[in-house]
Amino acid sequence: MGPITSTLPVRLSRRLLWTGLERKAADPVPFLPAVTGCTVLERYPDGLLREIVVRGEQRQRERVTFAPPDRMDFAQLTEPLWQTISNIIGDGPGGTTLTLSLQLSPAGEEKARLEPQYLAAMRDFVESTLVAVVETLHRTSTEQAGRAR
Template structure:
């Protein structure tokens, strides 16, 4: 499966107007994203929690007109993972709260994508990567809006 990833510095000077986020604030934003990703994911028109589990939740989203069921798993204050596996496509997307070598807080996404339509098109993967980076930026903005 093709993989894409990117990391964004949570408290980069160009982001946030001086509002510094800590791990707890980023975690709270990731939980909000899991509950209602329409707040941060372009093209997502609906996000509904179907079931809560001991380790996360199951949700139904509508993204670009397609209805998708995802299992969302929580690793508290470290990772939120989104899993889809059906006859049309499979993916695993991780949102990780990490620190770089200098101790700077990062929000990293890692995605493994099998979109069910043959070999991965590099241009399509780059568009997907750009979309995920935009969602991470929107997630950080959401974190700042609730502080």
């Protein structure tokens, strides 16, 4: 099974989009409604290790790898059904795009085969998460530009 993906246009330059994704990696709380906390545990030349809190109770560790200028991967270290979430900056007919891609783990793929509603829920998750991220990127980039003046 291939990754579950969704793509949206983004009204930001690639540079601003990348800067926003770096902010999201270090502090996803403003970008992802289900994430209620985040601690950066380690920083590396190519990314970071973080622990996020989902809905105030579930803790998940992720190794975030930066691949500038167009890709950021979130390897799921404690979520048994997911393998990697990727944020990919691209070009579409109308300009810059952001793609969110979720690769399920072998256990997640098996669950998706056995439970079609799980696959549907993951597609909904990817689409709604991307919408929330893009809306927050637009809002926060505009706010930062206003403060810089």
